[in-house]
Amino acid sequence: MKKTFFGASLALSLLLAGCANEQAAEISQLNDRIRQDSILLSEMGQEMTEIDEAIEQVLDYTAAQEGLEAGGIDLSDASQAERLGKIEDIIKASTAKIERLEADLAKSQSSLLNNAGLRRSIAAQKKLLSEQQAEINRLSGRVEELEVENSTLREENATKTAKIERQSNDLQAAQASIQEAENRLMQIQDQVNQAQRQNQAVNDQINREYMQIAATLIEMAEDRKGLFGNGKKQRKEMCIKAMQYLCMAHQRGVYQAMTEINILQGHKKLGKYVKYESCNSVMNK
Structure with a gap:
């Protein structure tokens, strides 16, 4: 976001600078026109002076002509006629010059009226130029601030990048x-798992042995011929012993033992020998 604002501020500064340059060129052209009008006014003043001098000469020649005629001078005289011709030529030339200067004066007056508008336009342009220059200065200051901030951010980013690289290396090592x-x-x-499988095989073998011993004891108790002496006592002991092995097998997870x-x-x-016995009772015997 800060980088975008920096670019926008710089673009705006360049745009305002371009506008300021265009307005400065326009103001320079207007100043040139004013200088030209001032030169024209100066020339008109000089020509007005010449007109005044010509008018005085005409008046002098006119007075001289009237004096000659009043004095009875013969205007048909060649020298006098030549003099009067020169006076008439001067009058005509002066009249034409007066007419030309009057036209130039009217043109200059119109130009001066236009120059009044130009001066107002120049004043407005100068004011706008001053405001734009102030804005350019403000934006330039902001650009400098952003450059400093951007430099700081680059340094911080470099530090963070190095830290991230170290953390990444540590993470890879940890992984x-x-x-x-x-x-x-x-x-x-x-x-x-292998030991458990081996242990399970041993457990299965032990459970089978318990069940087999219990079955053998029950068979021997059922076979009266295999008993000597006190057969009843021996049968009871065999039944208790068989039930003990069945209970041990049941405790080891052989559910078939409870059925037996x-x-x-x-x-x-x-x-009748084990009817009222339980695993707890026979295991304590």
């Missing part, structure tokens, strides 16, 4: 470290 850590974590996770416990407690011959 590389994270990637290395993720790779190590994946390796560890693979090892854990229910079957054992409902057994026609062996159920």
Whole structure:
């Protein structure tokens, strides 16, 4: 935004400067016309002086002519006629010059009237030129301020750019470290998964052993021929022991073990030994 304002201010300054130059040229032309009119007035004044002198000569010759005629001078005399001819020529020339000067005077008066309007126009143009110059000065000052501000912003931008580059490098280094850590974590996770699979295989084997031992004990309790001595006591111990293994398997997540416990407690011959037992009770025996 500041850069746009700087360009707009500079463009406006150049535009005002161009207008000021055009108006200065126009004012110079008007001043030239005024100087020309002043020269013309000076020449007219000189010609008016010459007219006055010519009029005085005419009056003198006229008076002389009247004196000659009154004195009885013969105007048919060649010398007198020549003199009078010269006087008439002077009168004609003076009259023509007076007429020409009167026309020039009328023209000059018209020009002076126009010059009055020109002077007013010049005054208005000078006032406008002064105002525009003041605006140019103000904008020039603002341009200088913006240049200083722009220089400051460039320095700040350079500092921020360097900081961003450092942060970017730090971020890349951190990302590389994270990637290395993720790779190590994946390796560890693979090892854990492998260990879990191995552990699960061991657990499955243990659970199968628990279930198999319980099944063997139940079979032995059902087979009377395999029992010696106090068979009833031995059956009860076998049933309690079988239920203990089934409870351990159930605690390890073998849900089939609870089904086997229910079957054992409902057994026609062996159920009476564990019917009122629970996993908590048999595990404490």
